[in-house]
Amino acid sequence: xxxxxxxxxxxxxxxxxxxxxxxxxxxxxxxxxxxxxxxxxxxxxxxxxxxxxxxxxxxxxxxxxxxxxxxxxxxxxxxxxxxxxxxxxxxxxxxxxxxxxxxxxxxxxxxxxxxxxxxxxxxxxxxxxxxxxxxxxxxxxxxxxxxxxxxxxxxxxxxxxxxxxxxxxxxxxxxxxxxxxxxxxxxxxxxxxxxxxxxxxxxxxxxxxxxxxx
Numbered sequence: 001x002x003x004x005x006x007x008x009x010x011x012x013x014x015x016x017x018x019x020x021x022x023x024x025x026x027x028x029x030x031x032x033x034x035x036x037x038x039x040x041x042x043x044x045x046x047x048x049x050x051x052x053x054x055x056x057x058x059x060x061x062x063x064x065x066x067x068x069x070x071x072x073x074x075x076x077x078x079x080x081x082x083x084x085x086x087x088x089x090x091x092x093x094x095x096x097x098x099x100x101x102x103x104x105x106x107x108x109x110x111x112x113x114x115x116x117x118x119x120x121x122x123x124x125x126x127x128x129x130x131x132x133x134x135x136x137x138x139x140x141x142x143x144x145x146x147x148x149x150x151x152x153x154x155x156x157x158x159x160x161x162x163x164x165x166x167x168x169x170x171x172x173x174x175x176x177x178x179x180x181x182x183x184x185x186x187x188x189x190x191x192x193x194x195x196x197x198x199x200x201x202x203x204x205x206x207x208x209x210x211x212x213x214x
Contacts, residue, residue, distance in 0.1 A: 020178035032056035099133030106140030130155030
């Protein structure tokens with residue numbers, strides 16, 4: 001498998017940008033928790049403040065748990081992760097925002113960590129491809145060996161992620177930053193896992209696949 005020439009970030013730069021991405025994802029719900037606490041301090045709208053705090057705390061927790069699996073070492077001593085953990089993380093992530101339905105099909109298996117991380121990062125990209133919400137159907141075939149992952153995203157105002165397309169088939173127009181680090185990391189994970197990513201738009205759906213290369 002030929003190395004993607006766009007994967008040029010050093011280890012420290014990759015780590016710094018991924019940290020920025022995680023902070024960006026959780027700063028909004030954490031800020032909302034703070035707003036709710038300020039409302040309580042002011043003595044007004046207690047029920048509304050508690051509802052805001054509960055919702056935001058759940059959102060922050062879900063996002064951190066997802067990030068732990070998708071970006072981090074996930075607390076695993078070994079080099080493998082149960083796909084059941086990935087399924088729960090993806091469904092909880094979508095349920096927190098209540099705008100996208102996620103279905104998960106295929107055998108449950110304990111597979112290489114980078115394959116699970118790749119699958120979750122592809123899920124994030126598919127989730128971002130339907131910003132108004134919709135559905136994502138995830139199918140795992142033969143995950144332990146010649147794996148094929150297929151994610152079908154459907155929704156209003158679908159858009160093929162330009163950063164991912166640039167990284168896969170061309171030269172990015174701009175340097176990688178905290179906004180584009182996640183698709184960059186996805187492509188890097190695919191290379192590390194020996195899998196190839198493909199993206200196709202049918203007009204009715206955007207289909208993301210990752211398959212094991214010989």
